[in-house]
Amino acid sequence: MRKRVLVTGGAGFIGSHLCERLLSNGHEVIMLDNYFTGSKENIVHLMDNPYFEMVRHDITQPFFIEVDEIYNLACPASPIHYQYNPIKTVKTSVMGAVNMLGLAKRIKAKVLQASTSEVYGDPEVHPQKENYWGNVNPIGKRACYDEGKRAAETLFMNYYHQNNVRIKIMRIFNTYGPRMHPNDGRVVSNFIVQALRNEDITLFGDGSQTRSFQYIDDLVEAFIRLMDTGDDFTGPVNIGNPGEFTIKELAEKIIEMTGTRSKIHYKPLPNDDPMKRKPDISLAKDKLNWEPEVVLENGLKKTIEYFDELLKNSKYEDTYYRR
Numbered sequence: 001m002r003k004r005v006l007v008t009g010g011a012g013f014i015g016s017h018l019c020e021r022l023l024s025n026g027h028e029v030i031m032l033d034n035y036f037t038g039s040k041e042n043i044v045h046l047m048d049n050p051y052f053e054m055v056r057h058d059i060t061q062p063f064f065i066e067v068d069e070i071y072n073l074a075c076p077a078s079p080i081h082y083q084y085n086p087i088k089t090v091k092t093s094v095m096g097a098v099n100m101l102g103l104a105k106r107i108k109a110k111v112l113q114a115s116t117s118e119v120y121g122d123p124e125v126h127p128q129k130e131n132y133w134g135n136v137n138p139i140g141k142r143a144c145y146d147e148g149k150r151a152a153e154t155l156f157m158n159y160y161h162q163n164n165v166r167i168k169i170m171r172i173f174n175t176y177g178p179r180m181h182p183n184d185g186r187v188v189s190n191f192i193v194q195a196l197r198n199e200d201i202t203l204f205g206d207g208s209q210t211r212s213f214q215y216i217d218d219l220v221e222a223f224i225r226l227m228d229t230g231d232d233f234t235g236p237v238n239i240g241n242p243g244e245f246t247i248k249e250l251a252e253k254i255i256e257m258t259g260t261r262s263k264i265h266y267k268p269l270p271n272d273d274p275m276k277r278k279p280d281i282s283l284a285k286d287k288l289n290w291e292p293e294v295v296l297e298n299g300l301k302k303t304i305e306y307f308d309e310l311l312k313n314s315k316y317e318d319t320y321y322r323r
């Protein structure tokens, strides 16, 4: 059955892949974005599809439409972008959640929240399971994002219990792939762009902090499966690749795979940078019958190819450095 689906933040890295997948599954997609960190370049290839509509809108303002499902992804996701205007980041998460939940309640749609492993903060439990409450500094530099996303989860659960809204909460761990913003400071895109330009690889701290990197295709599959679960399953559910790497290992891998002349350049570790992160995905395996399939080398290969093409494109500077 063709469903009508709203994707907020659909012009961003993850949202654009999700729109693509929903369209190829035969659904009608309305993509809402204010283009703060997203770009029309990410969705230009979808514009000829008559079942794809674009709406320029800021999710902090109410929005009215008739849809069957809502994927709520609108929120800057990289530290430099979400710290650029921290008050706006909190508003986007919290007011955006209120607006999307209010909409879902009125039109009886299912609504899925793109939450984050950042709700665990700098975790004292490893790997992280959904029942861990986290270790977040509420007044630190990351708080606008972490606490905004935590408050959004609270709102989702409140609308579920109080108003029977059909909700799903997904806690996404570090995800990478084509269409990441080349200049948003996230580690995979940063290292690849630096390597392709033979510039210094900026390694923060001593590089012993860990992350678990998930390729975009695995995440998109999990979105579809989570939305399709029965109404009694709300999550939160961790979605990530449990393969854990130190950031130094990641730098070395990218140096090797690109054959760059770049050297590692050590820089201070930002405040509140989590020292380790790795999802326990047993709940996702059980409830969604899902686990990631793309190993780091294969995902990096595709991502390196994408950035290699992008850097050669004459429109590149114009698209990403004009703002």
Ligand code: NAD
Pocket (backbone or CB within 6 Å): 008, 009, 010, 011, 012, 013, 014, 015, 032, 033, 034, 035, 036, 037, 038, 039, 057, 058, 059, 060, 072, 073, 074, 075, 076, 077, 078, 092, 114, 115, 116, 117, 171, 172, 173, 174, 175, 176, 181
């Ligand atoms: P992104 O920055 O590429 O995409 C976010 C999109 O939201 C952009 O298109 C941006 O323009 C839009 N947006 C921001 N504020 C908005 C507002 N007020 N109104 C309307 N649109 C707005 O980031 P992404 O990596 O694609 O992340 C998408 C979602 O997934 C975010 O909610 C993020 O918190 C979550 N997430 C991402 C990761 C990851 O590793 N990429 C990890 C955990 C959670």
Ligand code: UDP
Pocket (backbone or CB within 6 Å): 078, 079, 174, 185, 186, 187, 188, 190, 191, 202, 203, 204, 205, 209, 211, 247, 269, 270, 273, 274
């Ligand atoms: N990082 C780094 N060099 C960079 C960008 C990031 O060493 O140029 C480190 C960062 O300090 C963190 C890890 O890589 O420990 C992941 O950073 P990212 O911003 O991608 O994601 P997050 O910290 O939100 O997981």
